[in-house]
Amino acid sequence: MSIALKQVFNKDKTFRPKRKFEPGTQRFELHKRAQASLNSGVDLKAAVQLPSGEDQNDWVAVHVVDFFNRINLIYGTICEFCTEQTCPVMSGGPKYEYRWQDDLKYKKPTALPAPQYMNLLMDWIEVQINNEDIFPTCVGVPFPKNFLQICKKILCRLFRVFVHVYIHHFDRVIVMGAEAHVNTCYKHFYYFVTEMNLIDRKELEPLVSVPRHCHEAAPRSSAIGPSTLPDPRKGLTRGGLLAGGLQH
Numbered sequence: 562m563s564i565a566l567k568q569v570f571n572k573d574k575t576f577r578p579k580r581k582f583e584p585g586t587q588r589f590e591l592h593k594r595a596q597a598s599l600n601s602g603v604d605l606k607a608a609v610q611l612p613s614g615e616d617q618n619d620w621v622a623v624h625v626v627d628f629f630n631r632i633n634l635i636y637g638t639i640c641e642f643c644t645e646q647t648c649p650v651m652s653g654g655p656k657y658e659y660r661w662q663d664d665l666k667y668k669k670p671t672a673l674p675a676p677q678y679m680n681l682l683m684d685w686i687e688v689q690i691n692n693e694d695i696f697p698t699c700v701g702v703p704f705p706k707n708f709l710q711i712c713k714k715i716l717c718r719l720f721r722v723f724v725h726v727y728i729h730h731f732d733r734v735i736v737m738g739a740e741a742h743v744n745t746c747y748k749h750f751y752y753f754v755t756e757m758n759l760i761d762r763k764e765l766e767p768l769v770s771v772p773r774h775c776h777e778a779a780p781r782s783s784a785i786g787p788s789t790l791p792d793p794r795k796g797l798t799r800g801g802l803l804a805g806g807l808q809h
């Protein structure tokens with residue numbers, strides 16, 4: 562990370578503390594390897610492929626934790642601009658509204674202001690990745706049978722942070738000079754979840770439909786990908802939300 566970005570992503574602004582891998586464990590080595598391949602050539606599409614001989618669950622685990630740390634940092638940089646007043650509902654433009662649901666207080670999908678939704682989302686992910694039964698840190702302890710299912714849900718929820726940041730707060734990202742950093746993180750995330758088939762295409766729609774609205778010259782291909790990254794500088798409308806929307 563450059564010095565400028567270190568200043569942008571001031572530690573004090575981290576939304577949540579980072580989850581770290583224990584040095585000496587296999588997952589720490591895998592994490593280092595994944596980081597090294599990123600730093601070397603930045604061929605993100607190749608970097609996300611499961612290295613031969615590695616366990617898929619390990620590969621997913623290190624990426625889920627890494628993306629949580631990075632996306633958490635990104636939201637941390639704009640969270641002071643994401644308030645109940647600016648974002649009374651958790652949304653991604655006029656078409657997508659996300660409702661929170663958990664096994665605790667919100668047993669039914671509930672519309673919430675974005676900052677409240679984000680807090681619940683980050684808390685929930687933090688609980689999952691710190692749960693030894695789900696993300697075992699000891700060598701030889703197996704992952705649970707539903708591990709990939711849980712990771713899919715975590716990644717699906719993390720994707721919504723991108724949706725909200727891109728559509729509602731990208732002006733702040735630009736002011737902070739963090740545009741390239743966020744775009745790279747999103748591309749990496751996108752390549753990973755599609756390579757490993759971890760998020761439904763339907764869920765990825767909010768970030769592909771934006772360019773279609775904004776500039777008709779944008780590719781109309783149904784292929785979703787960073788080549789069609791939204792460019793919120795082109796000016797988005799922030800109309801009312803449609804009834805319904807995505808729930809979770």
Ligand SMILES: [Zn+2]
Binds near residue numbers: 644648
């Ligand atoms: Zn917001």
